[in-house]
Amino acid sequence: MADSGMTNQATDSGEFTRPPTGVLAPRRRTRKIRVGKVFIGGDAPISVQSMTNTLTADVNATLQQIAKLTAAGCDIVRVAVPSQDDVDALPAIASRSQIPVVADIHFNPKYVIAAIEAGCAAVRVNPGNIKAFDNKIAEIARSATEHGTGLRIGINAGSLDKRLHRLYETDPAGALVQSALNEARLFEDVGFRDFAISVKHHDPVIMVEAYRRLSQACDYPLHLGVTEAGPAFQGTIKSSVAFGALLAEGIGDTIRVSLSADPVQEVKVGGKILEALNLRPRQFEIVSCPSCGRAQVDVYTLAEQVTEAMKDMTIPIRVAVMGCVVNGPGEAREADLGVASGNGKGQIIVKGKVIKTVPEDAIVETLIEEANKIAADFPEQGTPQVLV
Ligand code: SF4
Numbered sequence: 001m002a003d004s005g006m007t008n009q010a011t012d013s014g015e016f017t018r019p020p021t022g023v024l025a026p027r028r029r030t031r032k033i034r035v036g037k038v039f040i041g042g043d044a045p046i047s048v049q050s051m052t053n054t055l056t057a058d059v060n061a062t063l064q065q066i067a068k069l070t071a072a073g074c075d076i077v078r079v080a081v082p083s084q085d086d087v088d089a090l091p092a093i094a095s096r097s098q099i100p101v102v103a104d105i106h107f108n109p110k111y112v113i114a115a116i117e118a119g120c121a122a123v124r125v126n127p128g129n130i131k132a133f134d135n136k137i138a139e140i141a142r143s144a145t146e147h148g149t150g151l152r153i154g155i156n157a158g159s160l161d162k163r164l165h166r167l168y169e170t171d172p173a174g175a176l177v178q179s180a181l182n183e184a185r186l187f188e189d190v191g192f193r194d195f196a197i198s199v200k201h202h203d204p205v206i207m208v209e210a211y212r213r214l215s216q217a218c219d220y221p222l223h224l225g226v227t228e229a230g231p232a233f234q235g236t237i238k239s240s241v242a243f244g245a246l247l248a249e250g251i252g253d254t255i256r257v258s259l260s261a262d263p264v265q266e267v268k269v270g271g272k273i274l275e276a277l278n279l280r281p282r283q284f285e286i287v288s289c290p291s292c293g294r295a296q297v298d299v300y301t302l303a304e305q306v307t308e309a310m311k312d313m314t315i316p317i318r319v320a321v322m323g324c325v326v327n328g329p330g331e332a333r334e335a336d337l338g339v340a341s342g343n344g345k346g347q348i349i350v351k352g353k354v355i356k357t358v359p360e361d362a363i364v365e366t367l368i369e370e371a372n373k374i375a376a377d378f379p380e381q382g383t384p385q386v387l388v
Helices: 059-071 082-097 110-118 133-147 162-170 172-189 204-217 232-247 262-274 299-310 328-334 361-375
Strands: 033-035 038-040 047-051 076-080 102-105 122-130 150-156 195-200 252-254 286-287 318-322 337-342 345-350 355-357
Touching: 033 150, 047 262, 059 076, 059 082, 059 262, 076 082, 082 102, 082 110, 102 110, 110 122, 110 133, 122 133, 133 150, 133 172, 150 172, 162 172, 172 195, 172 204, 195 204, 204 232, 232 262, 252 262, 286 299, 299 318, 299 337, 299 361, 318 328, 328 337, 328 345, 337 361, 345 361, 355 361
Parallel strands: 047 076, 047 252, 076 102, 102 122, 122 150, 150 195, 286 318, 318 337
Antiparallel strands: 033 038, 337 345, 345 355
């Protein structure tokens, strides 16, 4: 296990303490690029991205959605730019957004230059969908350099360069990688290297293989994505599996979860994937049992109530909700706070010690009280209060 800098709080007093954890692999070394106030690659934290689904030309609706994404923890937001009306909206959106805005351009190379000049932090280009893109590379690179704008070469299986269709039939991952490297080389030939790369596919197996090969072939920062991953349930699983496999190998510098759902969900899922792998500081985390024939409380409802009550906690707190005393005290000991239920009561456990036993209907409010006391010990992060 690679060192994460986390401390092991074990003591020799015989008292049980939480075992150490860390990251699964050192981060692969990549070039660092700037996307507005956010860096991608190098030693920059892995960022979470999403994309608005408003009409970009509707500036107010787009900025409102960006504000929601920002509040949910989004680091970088992308907006679709399919028409001149959308291009015209970019200066207002780029200047008023709290987070860097990336313009997503297909088909029209003129829009790439326009988005750069509009002040977007970066532009995503899909060479497979931009007519005569290769002839525009020098002009795009010059403009991006002048404005300090980053690019993403975004290769998608659905719009792969026609020259690679034959290879795709036998080696889809290879074709995605080849397409990305071909475009990267054209930018390198004009001295431009401030770009990230993505090679997205809807099949997590192909996607993982493509990113693995790409990470061997170049040191550009990689934007991970399973494209068209599906509705929230399926998309969350596909993205988690694929991102998990790659991030566990140190591959990936920025991520976008694609869901057929509210983009706020994408941000939350992306953030939790990073937290689960210790690639972003964990905030509120609930450890709850699945319940079984031994359960002496409605664990599902209790876990939902606790999650809802504590979802806005901004301190790294782990809360255990256990349905009985079989595993309850043990799991609760590894949490900051927990409850082990039984006989219509709940044992409230703080930092491994049972501090009180309360009736079942007082469990949630007692947990919240104790969580607020723990939060008060984190003055440097404020003392977020949780409301019942
Ligand atoms: S903690 Fe108790 S109720 Fe929950 S799954 Fe384990 S044995 Fe069952």
